[in-house]
Amino acid sequence: MSVIKAGLGYSEEHEWAEAAGGGLIKVGITDFAQIQLGDIVFVEFPEVGAELEANQPMGSIESVKTVSDLFSPITGKVTRVNEALLDAPELVNSDPYGDGWIVEVEVDGDAAEVVKGLLSAEQYESFTS
Template sequence: MSEVLDNLRYSEEHEWAQQGEGRVVRVGITDHAQHLLGDIVFVEFPEVGAAVSAGDSVGSIESVKTVSELYSPVSGKVTRINDALEASPELLNDEPYSGGWIFELELDGEYSEAVAGLLDAAAYRELIGE
């Protein structure tokens, strides 16, 4: 059974969004996604400074099984990537909601508006059948 945190918002592509300070949002992949991917060996990050729209492909995640696209669940400007994943991509498997975050961005608007189209924890649990 996959862990789903109540304080996050989720995309149907299995990314999560967490509100930070101000208009900053931290993004990663869900526990469910990392289970499907298997052992993760490489992360291709979005470029810091890039403007992205919700649903844009912004990178990829490579596992021993496959390569999966990474999508931005919200719109904004990428402000930071998780450098720790360059040396230790397995953090995505070990800590998908903490040390395994992938990037941060500054929203174009308010958090509540930006995540309006995302799933809450209950809806995400339903999506993944849990």
């Protein structure tokens, strides 16, 4: 069974978002998604400075089984990418809610309010079960 972390916002495309202070939000894929994908071998990021639109592709993630699009759960500007994934993409498998985060995004307004606009942990659990 997959882990669903309380306090995060979730998308129906299996991404999570966490308010990271100020107008910043960290984004990654859920434990459910990484289990479905299998062993991650490559992550393609958007560029720093790229404008993301909610529910639109922002990159891709490749596993030994398949290549899948990554969708942004929020609208904003990429301020940082997790470069550790270039050398160790398997961090997405081992720690999807921690060291396996994918991008940090700056949003207009309060990051916590933006995250609250996504699915709650309970809603995401219902969605995936």
